[in-house]
Amino acid sequence: MTAPTKQHLIDPEICIRCHTCEMTCNLGAITHDDNNVVVDAAKCEFCLDCIPVCPTGSIDEWRVVAQPHSLEEQFGWDELPAPEQVAAGGETATEIEAYDEAMAVLLEEAHKGGGGKPVAPASAAKPAINLYNAGRPAEATVQGSFRLSGEDSDTDLRHIILNFAALPFPVLEGQSIGIITPGTDENGKPHLPRLYSVSSPRDGERPNFNNLSLTVKREPYGVCSNFLCDLKKGDRVQVTGPFGATFLMPDDPQARLLMICTGTGSAPFRAFTMRRLRSGGGHSGPMTLFFGARSPDSLPYFGPLRKVPDNVLKKHLVFSRVPATPKEFVQDRMMAERTEVAGFISDPNTHIYICGLRGMEQGVERAFTGIAQGIGIEWLALRTTMREEGRYHVETY
Amino acid sequence: MVDLLNMSYDTQIPNNVGLSADKKVLKALEKWHPGYINWWNDLIPEKFQKSMIYLRTAVSVDPKGWAKFDYVKMPEYRWGILLAPGVEDRLIPCGEHKGEPAWQEVPGEYRNLLKPLIVIQGDTEPASVEQQRFLGMTAPSLYDMRNLFQVNVEEGRHLWAMVYLLQKYFGRDGREEADDLLLRSSGSEEAPRLLGAFNEETPDWLSFFMFTYFTDRDGKMQLESLAQSGFDPLSRSCRFMLTEEAHHMFVGETGVGRTIERTCQAMNEAGIADPYDTGKIRDLGVIDLPTIQKKLNLHYTLSLDLFGQEVSTNAANAFNAGIKGRYLEPRIDDDHQLRNDTYRVWGIVDGKLIQHEVPALTEINMRLRDDYTRDAAGGVGRWNRIIEKAGLEFEMKLPHECFNRKIGVFAGHDFDPEGNLLSGAEYEAGLPTWLPTHADGDFIQSLMRPVSEPGQFAGWISPPKVGIDNKPGDFEYAKLHMA
Numbered sequence: 001m002t003a004p005t006k007q008h009l010i011d012p013e014i015c016i017r018c019h020t021c022e023m024t025c026n027l028g029a030i031t032h033d034d035n036n037v038v039v040d041a042a043k044c045e046f047c048l049d050c051i052p053v054c055p056t057g058s059i060d061e062w063r064v065v066a067q068p069h070s071l072e073e074q075f076g077w078d079e080l081p082a083p084e085q086v087a088a089g090g091e092t093a094t095e096i097e098a099y100d101e102a103m104a105v106l107l108e109e110a111h112k113g114g115g116g117k118p119v120a121p122a123s124a125a126k127p128a129i130n131l132y133n134a135g136r137p138a139e140a141t142v143q144g145s146f147r148l149s150g151e152d153s154d155t156d157l158r159h160i161i162l163n164f165a166a167l168p169f170p171v172l173e174g175q176s177i178g179i180i181t182p183g184t185d186e187n188g189k190p191h192l193p194r195l196y197s198v199s200s201p202r203d204g205e206r207p208n209f210n211n212l213s214l215t216v217k218r219e220p221y222g223v224c225s226n227f228l229c230d231l232k233k234g235d236r237v238q239v240t241g242p243f244g245a246t247f248l249m250p251d252d253p254q255a256r257l258l259m260i261c262t263g264t265g266s267a268p269f270r271a272f273t274m275r276r277l278r279s280g281g282g283h284s285g286p287m288t289l290f291f292g293a294r295s296p297d298s299l300p301y302f303g304p305l306r307k308v309p310d311n312v313l314k315k316h317l318v319f320s321r322v323p324a325t326p327k328e329f330v331q332d333r334m335m336a337e338r339t340e341v342a343g344f345i346s347d348p349n350t351h352i353y354i355c356g357l358r359g360m361e362q363g364v365e366r367a368f369t370g371i372a373q374g375i376g377i378e379w380l381a382l383r384t385t386m387r388e389e390g391r392y393h394v395e396t397y
Numbered sequence: 398m399v400d401l402l403n404m405s406y407d408t409q410i411p412n413n414v415g416l417s418a419d420k421k422v423l424k425a426l427e428k429w430h431p432g433y434i435n436w437w438n439d440l441i442p443e444k445f446q447k448s449m450i451y452l453r454t455a456v457s458v459d460p461k462g463w464a465k466f467d468y469v470k471m472p473e474y475r476w477g478i479l480l481a482p483g484v485e486d487r488l489i490p491c492g493e494h495k496g497e498p499a500w501q502e503v504p505g506e507y508r509n510l511l512k513p514l515i516v517i518q519g520d521t522e523p524a525s526v527e528q529q530r531f532l533g534m535t536a537p538s539l540y541d542m543r544n545l546f547q548v549n550v551e552e553g554r555h556l557w558a559m560v561y562l563l564q565k566y567f568g569r570d571g572r573e574e575a576d577d578l579l580l581r582s583s584g585s586e587e588a589p590r591l592l593g594a595f596n597e598e599t600p601d602w603l604s605f606f607m608f609t610y611f612t613d614r615d616g617k618m619q620l621e622s623l624a625q626s627g628f629d630p631l632s633r634s635c636r637f638m639l640t641e642e643a644h645h646m647f648v649g650e651t652g653v654g655r656t657i658e659r660t661c662q663a664m665n666e667a668g669i670a671d672p673y674d675t676g677k678i679r680d681l682g683v684i685d686l687p688t689i690q691k692k693l694n695l696h697y698t699l700s701l702d703l704f705g706q707e708v709s710t711n712a713a714n715a716f717n718a719g720i721k722g723r724y725l726e727p728r729i730d731d732d733h734q735l736r737n738d739t740y741r742v743w744g745i746v747d748g749k750l751i752q753h754e755v756p757a758l759t760e761i762n763m764r765l766r767d768d769y770t771r772d773a774a775g776g777v778g779r780w781n782r783i784i785e786k787a788g789l790e791f792e793m794k795l796p797h798e799c800f801n802r803k804i805g806v807f808a809g810h811d812f813d814p815e816g817n818l819l820s821g822a823e824y825e826a827g828l829p830t831w832l833p834t835h836a837d838g839d840f841i842q843s844l845m846r847p848v849s850e851p852g853q854f855a856g857w858i859s860p861p862k863v864g865i866d867n868k869p870g871d872f873e874y875a876k877l878h879m880a
Contacts, residue, residue: 014862016650017775018643024460052464053640055647057863078782125466126867208462252873253449253468279467 006099006130007068008039008046013079014058021050021059033075041068046131047168060126064099098243099130103178106195107244113354113361113394114387115380121250121351121390125202127172129245134193137180137238140164142231143211150297156218157264157300158229159199162237163211169239171198171212173271174247174353174393178240179214181227193240194224197355197395199267201275215267215300247393249275250351253284258344258352260330260364262292265356266300268395272353273313285349288314288340292330292360294321314340331363338371345372345382351391358396411456411477414561425564425572432579437553438472440526445533446472447878450546451865453644455479455554458637466866468876471546476554478561481636489627490726491733492719499629503566507718511628512567514721516574517591518623519559520581521616522552524595525608527583531598532605535845537855541602543865543874544648548609551641558634566630593803594699601841602858603656603684607696610649610776615703617642618724618769625722650776651861653693657780659683659859661787672791679840682856686784686791688841691833693793694814697773698801704766707742707805712761723761724768740764743799744806748818750799770795801832849877 010021010030015037022030022037029043030050050059063083097111098104111118132138140162149157171177178193185191200213218229231237249257249272259269269289276284293299299317306315318333319325334341344350345368354364365379372379386392410416416423438446450471455463458479469475487499503511526549536542556578563571581588589596594612599605620642624635663681664672672678678685705712715721716735723729731738738757743750757764773795780793797816799807811824814831833841844857852871854860864872 011863014651016643016647016779018646020640020643024640049460052460053643055644056651057865057867060867122869123872208457251466254876 005041005065005068006046007041007063007065008044008059009061009063009069009074009080010037010039011058011061011080012036012077014056016056016058018055020053020055024050024053031071036075036077038071038074040071046128048128048131048170049168062129064096096129097245098241100133100178100193100240100243102192103130103195103240103243107176110195110395110397111246111393113358113396114392115383115394116387118246118393119388119390120246120248121252121255123250123252123255124248124390125172125251127175127245127248128170128242130241130243131169132240134178134180134190134240137240138164138167138169140167140169140237140239142233142235142237143205144233145229145231148215148300153295153297155294155298156229157298158216158218159300160214160216160228160231161200161205161211162214162239163209164239165210167210169210169212169242170202171242172202173198173249173275174268175242175244177212177214177242179224179228180238180240181224182238185223191223195243196228197264197267198242199270201271201278203278207278215264215270217264246390247353247355247395250390253279254349256285256344256347256350257287258290258341258350259287260290260334260352260354260356260360262330262356262360263298264300265360265396266291268355269353270301270305273308276312277308284312286314287312288316288344290316290318290330290333292318292320292333292356295319296322329363330360331367334364334367335370338374341367341371342375346375346377350386352386352393354394354396356396361394361396409475411454411475411479413458413480414478414565416478419565422561422565425575426561429560429564429572429575429579432576433553433556434472436523436579440530441471441549442530442533444878445546446470449876449878451543451868451872451874452547452550453866455637455641458482463637463640471550474550474553476550476557478557479637480630480633483629483633487629487632489719490625491722492627492717493734494627494719495733497627497719499627499632501629503628507628507720508567510715510718511631511720512563512570512574514623514715515559515562515567515631516578518619519556519563519574519578520591521595522556522559523578524581524583524590524592525599525613526552527590528595528597528599528608529605532602535602535847536849537602537845537858538848538853538860539851539874539877540854540861540865540872541652541858542849544652545605546875547865548613548645548648551644554641555638558638562630562634592703594703597699600838601845602652603689603692603841604696606649606652606656607692608649609645610653611693611696611700611773612703613642613645613649614769614773615700617646618765618772621724622721622765625726627719631720650779652858653689653776654780654783655859655861656684656857657686657689657793658783658787659857660686660689661784661789662859664789665787670789672789682844684841684844684857686789686793687830688833688837690793691831691837693777694796694801695832697795698798700769701766701798702802702804704762704769705804707763707766708755708759709762710759713758716758716761721761724765745810750816750818766798770798796831849875 027043029040097107143161143163146159148159149155176195176197180193181191196214198212199215205211205213216225216228219225296302316333318328318330320327369379383392449468452469454465454475455477456465458481489497489499532545560575563575581590583590584596599608620635620639624632626632660683663683667681669677672686675685735758739754740757740760741752741754742763744753777793784791796814799812799816800814802808811819813819813827848855851873
């Protein structure tokens, strides 16, 4: 079987033939005849420069095809052909989280805790997917690597900033990227990319500098995490992605976000919060964060987080290993704050996000079930509704 | 509200012209800006000024930066001054200076030729906002309302672009002209806008769609020609404006298309096959196809008049001087100076339409008008495909260019839309079937009822196939302020 490839197409029923895309494309990949404006699959490198300049949205069409459609074929179209069925999962192109099969499997696994097929928030921006793969990775330069955990802590938590210079690498909050560790594994094969959630907002760690940040914890014997944590400023990294088309934040400023995380699971929520802050946080719907870690010095971004004003983000920081203090987990705090949580789950404007270690799922589920019951709501039914409406999102590992 | 006193021009006005370092322009702009904000506030009904509208803002000219979508209150919209990136070693593409380096400053000898071009272009931008000022009240959906306001704020930005050129390059004269752009007003008795078509009110949404399709397309052709200017700052301004102008073309083409689609759908549902069964079709609450054709006839011919006289020495001078080129100048296969070339045009000889060859240099306007007609025909073909798909027999057509003309060789003669010369009586008799009548206008007006539920559309128009910024069908494009 030939590996399916991604093809960029223009919807001839919607295109108004203004040729703005053609004038924008630096690669000469867009051309037209008297009938249609079309993209040459052999020349398009998915740089996405043509996407924002299109007034109609007709250019944002992506298909996974066994064989790319030729120019001649596209010139003859009055409408787009029906999407081909994709081998993995049988989903159509609109909901694909990754075109790399291995990455798609990883994400499917991570999203399992949602209890069904994940759906993106209705007002989420459209993500770019899989612009780079292991065969054609993007190269980023390490702009900085900073230790987040306290000096005495035995946890090595790092904030790593990657710069893509002139290379387009558009990400949305909640998306992940793949990091390729150089060298080969024990079987002599190149390492598969490992997924890391981006912890900066869409306009970059620093606005418009085309960079992004990751939140990485050094795992004993972890090949990729050790590689990342050892990186020095100026080192180069091979990156794939971006991946993920459902664990995204709503663009609707009135949406309320309830976010629950442990450890480095906070990465996407740092991105969400920064996005809201940069796009006028005070005017948007409230966000609440339940954040669990062992101790304050192993809670990523403990300092900066506390400076975020409460009217933007309400914070419940929960610690399980502080000497002389009883252990507390996120689910315990959720139960303690049941009135607030109940207010969230009974509001159709609420989006719930859970991110962190797989182990947290059970406790959080229990807390939701109990709190929902208290206000006469059947949690599983509500969860299904919320998921189907793109308002319930789980990413655990 | 915009804080005009503590305005940081570099952060609040997205620009790539080094505004904060250019003290002279900054001073002129600071003086001009409050008048602009007043103009805007007086114009747009207060309810909409206070509403959150999902708009696109250009914050830089690279493809990643020029389309930032977000909710914004219109008076707080960040109107920027953005020029398309300069082309290194750009040469003047046409006229007697062809091949010389493009001018970065206004060439003294052409100052008086250049300034009116910029003033006229600048004058049309606020004029169309004025013409469309009441449409927000009758928007057929939040989606359409958002599109209207997007067109409006971008016309506002285009005004800024021209004001910048006037203030930066034309000294005191330029500053006075910039002030006058805010003094004239569409339809005003004492200080009307400069071009006739921009003094007519846009009475209903079908007119708005026709206007954005036909009249804004004239704007597009003018910008395309000015983008070829040897005066580089003008060329770069217009090149960037064209990317935005494409959105206006889109609003027009899809607006008319969606109106046609809904009519066809309603006819099919009611089992009406005859497009001329006007009474029955109108009873369905949709606009019959012959009336849409009449609106097309009107707006197309009004827009043709905007190209001016066929034979024009002004246009020839501007081309010769290299300050205004032709549509897609670099792709035209000639000497780009038109020393010996001729061009085929229509004329009237002994009461008959005759095509004849004339010197191309004096027919610059004519050529642009022909390019315009070809460009406009494309969308008409796509509208016909909608009718065809619905299985109905009707064809939308561009009328002959001699029909209903007030400017140029055809003015003062009575032609029908097929191009036949008629007697006055014949013409009067045919007119109600060719151009919209008062009764047609009243009928269309009767359908103009606002719909402000997200995802809902008035009965005379179909929803769009794709949302703006890929938003889903029930996205709330405008969060209306409820007083």
